[in-house]
Amino acid sequence: SLEYDLETGDKRSLPLKSNTFCSSGSFLGDGTLLSTENFSDGFSSLRTIQPCQDKKCQWTEKPKGMTTNRWYSTSTTLSDGTVFILGGSNQSIAVNEADFNNPTFEFFPKNKKKPGPQHFQFLVDTLPFNLYPIVHLLPGPKDQTHLFIFANQDSIIYDWTTNKVVKKLPQLPGGPRSYPLTGTSVMLPLRPEDNYKAQILVCGGNTEMDVNHEATNSCGKIDLSSDNPTWEVDDFGGFKRVMPDGVLLADGKVLFLNGAGTGIAGYTRKGNILQADNAVLTAVLYDDNKPLGQRFSKQDTSKIPRVYHSVATLLPNGKVFVAGSSPQASIVTKNVKFPTDPSYLSSNAPRGTITSVKNSSDINQKPIKVSYGETVEVTVELSDESQKFTAAVVHYGELAEF
Incomplete structure (x- = not known):
């Protein structure tokens, strides 16, 4: 792996010991990149790397970081900043089969109350086309505990805090x-x-x-x-x-x-x-x-x-x-x-220019912390006062x- 500078084109090597072919991953709430599973040398490894400004950060690897083997799983960041790791098979396979299916989920960091893999019936019902299931964190209810999960042709709304299907779609x-x-x-x-x-x-x-x-x-x-x-x-x-x-x-x-x-x-x-x-x-x-x-x-x-x-x-x-x-x-x-x-x-x-976010002009230079529900002031410089401006x-x- 490498770190690529979009402005200069400079590259910095980030060596890995495990093979990341066909891995999955997500970002934690603090910006740490989590990469899960690996090919040929085991299927339960985890890798993390935290962004840095001094260009000294490197991967931390845990060969047995997950509770079970996974191949073609999906990782999704939750509203509390942890990661929901769902599904996959327990070995390399082209199309999932019941004997190799891993219809479970787990969390990273590990949930102390539920440290082991939790059964997920939806990934039994959607065989054989259920690898890399689609997962989206939904904006409601208040605590954002609902996930949209899709595999094969089927989908559900699921509450990850209660382990209950809220609605079958x-x-x-x-x-x-x-x-x-x-x-x-x-x-x-x-x-x-x-x-x-x-x-x-x-x-x-x-x-x-x-x-x-x-x-x-x-x-x-x-x-x-x-x-x-x-x-x-x-x-x-x-x-x-x-x-x-x-x-x-x-x-x-x-x-x-x-x-x-x-x-x-x-x-x-x-x-x-x-x-x-x-x-x-x-x-x-x-x-x-x-x-x-x-x-x-x-x-x-x-x-x-x-x-x-x-x-x-x-x-x-x-x-x-x-x-x-x-x-x-x-x-x-x-x-x-x-x-x-x-x-x-x-x-x-003409294009507008974002000059500051939350009174900080160091955009893309250092993290800007925002609390849930907080109103954030963004300053935009426009060449024409009548110009419409959108951002994402x-x-x-x-x-x-x-």
């Missing part, structure tokens, strides 16, 4: 969306004018375990603030896509890019290493404020195919950083970084297959 039409028939998901922006209602968007995937089968061209959106939530099905911007990446942008829209038009996620150890083909090079933009059927618009086309193990993430300057892609383990790609300028950066409209507060997760 309708099945999403259009086939499985979980590994290796991998789709992607985002929680749409939480807006004060909508009372911060939680809306989940799930897109892409495939319906068959066939490397030549066309990917899914559909998305489902569900409004969890409704008394009886239902899925609203849309197309996927005119493209069939498995292994897409979705990025929430600074203007509240969602950029979808990368992925393949045919096949599935994963790799093979021998023979034809490609499990997916027909890379989708054109990005699409999703605007949930527009009517159904008009929400997607085509964006620019890349020259670089990015499928299995590709990633995309929003940068502080509003651009999107895109990297990676390999159909097989132990493949290194060089000179393939691709910073993407969303369409809002292509216009001639984004919680970064770790990307693996998507």
